Amino acid sequence: MADPVATTGVLTAGDPAHAEGLSFHPMDQFMVKPLFGDYGDPVYWYTITNVTLWMALAVLCVVGLFVLGTSRRAIIPNRVQSVAELAYGFVYKMIEDVTGRDAVKFFPYVFTLFLFILFANFLALIPSSFSPTSHIAVTGLLALAVFLTVTIVGFVKNGASFLGLFWVTSAPLAIRPVLAVIELISYFVRPVSHSIRLAGNLTAGHAVLKVFAGFAQVAAISPLAVLGVTAIYGLEVLVAFIQAYVFTILTCVYLKDALHPNH
Amino acid sequence: MEGNIAEIGQFLGAGLAAMGSGIAALGVGNVAGNFLAGALRNPSAAGGQTATLFIGIAFAEALGIFSFLVALLLMFAV
Amino acid sequence: MEIEPIDLEAAGYCVNSLGSAIGMPQLCDAWFANQIFWLVVALVAIYLILTKVALPRVSATLAERSGTISNDLAAAEDLNRQATDAEKAYEKALADARAEAQRISGEARAAIKADLDAAIADADKRIAAKSAESEKQIAEVRAGAAASVAEVARDVAAEIVTALGMQADRSTIDAAVSSRVKGN
Known part of the structure; x- marks a missing residue:
């Protein structure tokens, strides 16, 4: 890591050999930068950065949709209120269908995760914005929170019988230990796949958008590149919603394991 | 860059790892296609199974994302 | 640059x-510490906003709406029942009115028939009385005529007898005329 140019290869902006020609910086959009002050200022845990800005905007969207939008409490809702009620009903029905009626007390928790990821994903689609959910630190914490919640709730609710999750009684006794090892591994891989799925999808989409945008620098293929950016952008709008949905529904599935480990 | 064997290996590895994403796409397509086939056979039962569909797609896709991640790590972090 | x-x-x-x-x-x-710190802040903010303000409000609105809808449905049911009742009452009233009309017209017909019958009977009675009187008168006239004929015959017979120069006593002539008149 001593010499940045050597370690990052052709895609590094600092590489003098490629400064003149095509220059891709697909990863620069994920950089954490202080909002105030210079580029190179150090980033402490309390520094107000672009992470702060875009997360705050997500919070503001939640406030706008759920506090300002529903302030009329109308029996016949206007558009914003219908959207808020639609989102409420969507997640409520999801947790009721997937996890069960007794899981409704986790609804605010699941809904918080859903709304944060949804708005962070959608706000990240604004050009030159920053996407917090593409960062493994962010999604890792979200997934770890889910993992810890599931594990703690599982043991508090079921005690030691929660371990029955790993002892598959429907399988023959001989292969149960093997299955237990596999189940245990898959249980601990859950937070990894849970977080990397979200961060990876977002990173991949945004990096591809940037690469296509980089191709637009070449006049001959720039119309194609712009067309490609448009198409991928449409796909990314879909991915932004689906990844929020998938993260939420997997949270519900994991919670179901915690509440009902035996089926 | 010339003659740098390590870099060649890095980029080759990244390219090979990226193939995993494409292969995962086969898996996702398989899930979605089979769902569609089942849904056309029994359309009334399809509505309740969309959640299962998305969970299946998510699990199939996760492994593709892993290989994509390996490619990214090879490109940018090694 | x-x-x-x-x-x-x-x-x-x-x-x-x-x-x-x-x-x-x-x-x-x-950069991890910065991201994690602000993520926790954002999540706590969203959680508090949702649990303190948004979710109670939305669920109250939804409950109120479903209450309103079921109330409206009940009211509609009620109105529907009222309308059915009103229709039934109307039809009953109509049937009653029709029966009443029938009864009244029947009564009127009966009354008219009774009057008519009475009038006819009266007329018959009067006609019978009149015809009886007329017959009596005719009989009287006839009797009177017969008496007159006998008188005339008696007088004529007496005159004829006298004219013939005979003396006839009065009772003989009467007997002869009476037997002749009666004989005829």
Whole structure:
């Protein structure tokens, strides 16, 4: 890591050999930068950065949709209120269908995760914005929170019988230990796949958008590149919603394991 | 860059790892296609199974994302 | 374009001298603390907003709406029942009125028939009385005529007898005329 140019290869902006020609910086959009002050200022845990800005905007969207939008409490809702009620009903029905009626007390928790990821994903689609959910630190914490919640709730609710999750009684006794090892591994891989799925999808989409945008620098293929950016952008709008949905529904599935480990 | 064997290996590895994403796409397509086939056979039962569909797609896709991640790590972090 | 060299010591090891990322920014652990701190702040903010304000409000609105809808449905049911009742009452009233009309017209017909019958009977009675009287008168006239004929015959007979120069006594003539008149 001593010499940045050597370690990052052709895609590094600092590489003098490629400064003149095509220059891709697909990863620069994920950089954490202080909002105030210079580029190179150090980033402490309390520094107000672009992470702060875009997360705050997500919070503001939640406030706008759920506090300002529903302030009329109308029996016949206007558009914003219908959207808020639609989102409420969507997640409520999801947790009721997937996890069960007794899981409704986790609804605010699941809904918080859903709304944060949804708005962070959608706000990240604004050009030159920053996407917090593409960062493994962010999604890792979200997934770890889910993992810890599931594990703690599982043991508090079921005690030691929660371990029955790993002892598959429907399988023959001989292969149960093997299955237990596999189940245990898959249980601990859950937070990894849970977080990397979200961060990876977002990173991949945004990096591809940037690469296509980089191709637009070449006049001959720039119309194609712009067309490609448009198409991928449409796909990314879909991915932004689906990844929020998938993260939420997997949270519900994991919670179901915690509440009902035996089926 | 010339003659740098390590870099060649890095980029080759990244390219090979990226193939995993494409292969995962086969898996996702398989899930979605089979769902569609089942849904056309029994359309009334399809509505309740969309959640299962998305969970299946998510699990199939996760492994593709892993290989994509390996490619990214090879490109940018090694 | 002149790019100002940045202080690499301060920026940490994830940014190169041109302000571009080294490696994947996602894996730069110098930024983890910042991201995690602000993520926790954002999540807590959203959680508090949802649990304190938004969710009670939305669920209250939804409950109120479903209450209103079921109330409206009940009211509609009620109105429907009322309308059915009103229709039934109307039909009953109509049937009653029809029966009443029939009864009244029947009564009127009966009354008229009774009057008519009475009038006919009266007329018959009067006609009978009249015809009886007339017959009596006719009989009287006839009797009177017969008596007159006998008188005339008696007088004529007496005169004829006298004219013949005979003396006839009165009772003989009467007997002869009476036997002749009666004989006829």
